[in-house]
Amino acid sequence: xxxxxxxxxxxxxxxxxxxxxxxxxxxxxxxxxxxxxxxxxxxxxxxxxxxxxxxxxxxxxxxxxxxxxxxxxxxxxxxxxxxxxxxxxxxxxxxxxxxxxxxxxxxxxxxxxxxxxxxxxxxxxxxxxxxxxxxxxxxxxxxxxxxxxxxxxxxxxxxxxxxxxxxxxxx
Numbered sequence: 796x797x798x799x800x801x802x803x804x805x806x807x808x809x810x811x812x813x814x815x816x817x818x819x820x821x822x823x824x825x826x827x828x829x830x831x832x833x834x835x836x837x838x839x840x841x842x843x844x845x846x847x848x849x850x851x852x853x854x855x856x857x858x859x860x861x862x863x864x865x866x867x868x869x870x871x872x873x874x875x876x877x878x879x880x881x882x883x884x885x886x887x888x889x890x891x892x893x894x895x896x897x898x899x900x901x902x903x904x905x906x907x908x909x910x911x912x913x914x915x916x917x918x919x920x921x922x923x924x925x926x927x928x929x930x931x932x933x934x935x936x937x938x939x940x941x942x943x944x945x946x947x948x949x950x951x952x953x954x955x956x957x958x959x960x961x962x963x964x965x966x
Contacts, residue, residue: 796813796814796856797813797814797816797820797842797843798811798812798813798814798842798843798856799811799812799814799820799839799840799841799842799843799860800812800839800840800841800843801826801828801837801838801839801840801860802837802838802840803828803830803835803836803837803838804835804903804912804941805901805902805903805912805914806900806901806903806914806941806943809840810830810856810857810858811843811854811855811856811857812826812828812837812856812857812858812859812860813856813858813859813860814842814860815859815860818860818862818863820839820842820860820863821839821842822839822840822841822842823838823839824838824839824863825837825838825839825863825864826838826839826860826861826862826863826864827860827861827862827863827864827868827906828858828859828860828861829858829859829861830857830858831858832905832910832912832939833905833906833907833909833910834861834905834906834907835903835905835906836864836868836872836906837860839860868906871906871908872906875903875904875906875908878904878908879901879902879903879904882902883899883902886899886902886913887899889929889930889933890915890926893925893926893929895922895925895926895929896917896922897915897916897917897922897923897926898915898916898917899913899914899915900914900915900916900943901914902914909937910936910937910938910939911935911936911937911938911939912938912939912940912941913926913930913938913939913940913941914941914942914943915940915941915942915943916942916943916944917942917943918942918944920942923940923942924940926938926940927939927940
């Protein structure tokens with residue numbers, strides 16, 4: 796399988812994406828990818844060459860490129876960006892009203908408009924969980940809260956051993 800590095804998201808993330816055999820993808824192509832969130836627009840940064848040395852482990856792609864971006868996708872992006880502009884102040888006010896110690900920095904939608912992603916300055920923790928729960932309780936749709944640190948989006952902590960609290964497995 797061919798693989799590309801793709802940048803996606805309002806607060807950009809970069810990940811490996813599989814390229815279907817029927818697609819011809821080049822550097823700088825605008826594409827639609829299927830991430831864990833849903834369909835999102837992205838940009839191909841680089842095609843990854845398979846390792847030539849035997850025994851080198853190949854890192855599997857995180858998701859798949861679905862297609863090259865179409866004119867309809869571009870129009871949908873404009874509609875969703877306008878929607879974000881209209882909703883930003885409302886979300887900012889909700890976070891303040893709910894007494895959450897979070898700073899909203901951006902909002903994004905999946906291309907199908909089904910899921911809203913709220914980017915907040917914070918480490919992944921209880922405030923992010925509270926925001927997601929408050930949004931669900933208010934019936935505001937499918938919301939994903941993506942904390943952002945100084946190095947970009949904060950990843951989910953990986954659980955190591957049996958206790959799930961680290962890599963030692965002694966808890």
